[in-house]
Amino acid sequence: xxxxxxxxxxxxxxxxxxxxxxxxxxxxxxxxxxxxxxxxxxxxxxxxxxxxxxxxxxxxxxxxxxxxxxxxxxxxxxxxxxxxxxxxxxxxxxxxxxxxxxxxxxxxxxxxxxxxxxxxxxxxxxxxxxxxxxxxxxxxxxxxxxxxxxxxxxxxxxxxxxxxxxxxxxxxxxxxxxxxxxxxxxxxxxxxxxxxxxxxxxxxxxxxxxxxxxxxxxxxxxxxxxxxxxxxxxxxxxxxxxxxxxxxxxxxxxxxxxxxxxxxxxxxxxxxxxxxxxxxxxxxxxxx
Amino acid sequence: xxxxxxxxxxxxxxxxxxxxxxxxxxxxxxxxxxxxxxxxxxxxxxxxxxxxxxxxxxxxxxxxxxxxxxxxxxxxxxxxxxxxxxxxxxxxxxxxxxxxxxxxxxxxxxxxxxxxxxxxxxxxxxxxxxxxxxxxxxxxxxxxxxxxxxxxxxxxxxxxxxxxxxxxxxxxxxxxxxxxxxxxxxxxxxxxxxxxxxxxxxxxxxxxxxxxxxxxxxxxxxxxxxxxxxxxxxxxxxxxxxxxxxxxxxxxxxxxxxxxxxxxxxxxxxxxxxxxxxxxxxxxxxxxxxxxxxxxxxxxxxxxxxxxxxxxxxxxxxxxxxxxxxxxxxxxxxxxxxxxxxxxxxxxxxxxxxxxxx
Numbered sequence: 001x002x003x004x005x006x007x008x009x010x011x012x013x014x015x016x017x018x019x020x021x022x023x024x025x026x027x028x029x030x031x032x033x034x035x036x037x038x039x040x041x042x043x044x045x046x047x048x049x050x051x052x053x054x055x056x057x058x059x060x061x062x063x064x065x066x067x068x069x070x071x072x073x074x075x076x077x078x079x080x081x082x083x084x085x086x087x088x089x090x091x092x093x094x095x096x097x098x099x100x101x102x103x104x105x106x107x108x109x110x111x112x113x114x115x116x117x118x119x120x121x122x123x124x125x126x127x128x129x130x131x132x133x134x135x136x137x138x139x140x141x142x143x144x145x146x147x148x149x150x151x152x153x154x155x156x157x158x159x160x161x162x163x164x165x166x167x168x169x170x171x172x173x174x175x176x177x178x179x180x181x182x183x184x185x186x187x188x189x190x191x192x193x194x195x196x197x198x199x200x201x202x203x204x205x206x207x208x209x210x211x212x213x214x215x216x217x218x219x220x221x222x223x224x225x226x227x228x229x230x231x232x233x234x235x236x237x238x239x240x241x242x243x244x245x246x247x248x249x250x251x252x253x254x255x256x257x258x259x260x261x262x263x264x265x266x267x268x269x270x271x272x273x274x275x276x277x278x279x280x281x282x283x284x285x286x287x288x
Numbered sequence: 289x290x291x292x293x294x295x296x297x298x299x300x301x302x303x304x305x306x307x308x309x310x311x312x313x314x315x316x317x318x319x320x321x322x323x324x325x326x327x328x329x330x331x332x333x334x335x336x337x338x339x340x341x342x343x344x345x346x347x348x349x350x351x352x353x354x355x356x357x358x359x360x361x362x363x364x365x366x367x368x369x370x371x372x373x374x375x376x377x378x379x380x381x382x383x384x385x386x387x388x389x390x391x392x393x394x395x396x397x398x399x400x401x402x403x404x405x406x407x408x409x410x411x412x413x414x415x416x417x418x419x420x421x422x423x424x425x426x427x428x429x430x431x432x433x434x435x436x437x438x439x440x441x442x443x444x445x446x447x448x449x450x451x452x453x454x455x456x457x458x459x460x461x462x463x464x465x466x467x468x469x470x471x472x473x474x475x476x477x478x479x480x481x482x483x484x485x486x487x488x489x490x491x492x493x494x495x496x497x498x499x500x501x502x503x504x505x506x507x508x509x510x511x512x513x514x515x516x517x518x519x520x521x522x523x524x525x526x527x528x529x530x531x532x533x534x535x536x537x538x539x540x541x542x543x544x545x546x547x548x549x550x551x552x553x554x555x556x557x558x559x560x561x562x563x564x565x566x567x568x569x570x571x572x573x574x575x576x577x578x579x580x581x582x583x584x585x586x587x588x589x590x591x592x593x594x595x596x597x598x599x600x601x602x603x604x605x606x607x608x609x610x611x612x613x614x615x616x617x618x619x620x621x622x623x624x625x626x627x628x629x630x631x632x633x634x635x636x637x638x639x640x641x642x643x644x645x646x
Contacts, residue, residue, distance in 0.1 A: 126517040229503040245351045246636040
């Protein structure tokens, strides 16, 4: 009995937090999203705000664009982070390992805004890189590298790198070196060992890292706006615009919900395609 | 018990009593929702010295002010400073303001014509919701050595300045372009269908013009950087931005476009749940004194509605103003009339489509 009480007391802050700051506001937002604005101060309950999303190609396209770019950013992050994590977990020794890990962490000691401005200083027309190119004679005139999709991608990958490296290092760390050696002893080459032993073992890390990075990209606001310039078109920007500049909270809430539902659907599909499930990636990883 | 401990105990009891009677304590703070530069530290300190009231300044813009006050039903702040054209629309839709008690305002301190015009524009159901504070315009900020060809908003789409143009994707741009294209959007305010027609034409123009634009600016500082570095040579912006740059680079300044600069007046409005109404009136009457108003002009860069403050304004600023505004340009300023509720929906869709266009 006493043990139970302790359990509930410890659980209370979490429940309060979940309930008060997440569930209640979402319920409120859900009801708001069902209000259709007929005129000033005149509302009726309907699904019009959701219909607007599907009827107006602009909103639908913005979401598709956001999702596709986020998926791409996740894949690029994985491709870059995997060798880095493998090196940190398996090849680096002692202090080097700690130093490398800290180096990955270092950019996150400053705020996201400062990091993004850093990229802007580097890439703008009168920026560092443009001057460097002109100085070396590779470019005859100032080069504008900001305000396009590639820049957004660079920013997103840079911002999410750490969130891929950490889970990958942890899972790769738990891989017994003997398994890799056994793979070679049985006649495998580098590629087949990677495919048959390392990747299957790292799968929980890959999946959880990918989910985190995908969600971070999808929900990112600053990076696409600042680096993307005049054609940034990010779905979170749409939500912000609806709430703040259009005073259309009803539409904004509907967009918020659609983002929640559609991103959950994408994550679920991703898990299905890779044959994973949430408990094996977020839990203790089963056989480890 | 010594007198000292007695005093301490008394003070403690009084403190607790005050804390529970919240109103009395909070009356000593004025929570001001305003624009950058409108409440400089020096003025806040002088106000505190004279009245004992602390001023807590939150910097914002028109849209955020309405959104913030809407979220709390007009609470959280004691005095706000929306532009005069955005008061009645927001009030009729969200009921976030409280009428101003004009008997508590020292109207002799205001420029009469501006006070009357603002009162007229912020009147809803016979009640006045705003009095004027600071006014200014938006128009063109140009590097005259490189963008001499630009005389009006539509010239921003010319080949001479291709790729070196910036403007905001917000309503002033839509209004400005409509005027430059020979239409009168303000005359169409009352007729939604007609306004939609005007906006459709502006939309086509802006989509057409998109290739010319370097970036749609969002913050004043970002725009100043673009102009200072020479990456942008012509922009649609506020007058103060141009004058600020003029200090460092004589080529850059604010130019009133041929079709007329767009004039705005930022007001004082009381949020409906204001908790320090008296302090708010004190602040209004305090900052409208000519000398204080001149200090605010020096910090914000724009002139105030205070009578006689011009005499104390910095000469350099006056000179810049006269350069940008010959008498006929002043007469040609298009002052924003109040925005009827609902027009923002039309504008929002237009802005979305411009942003999405390739």
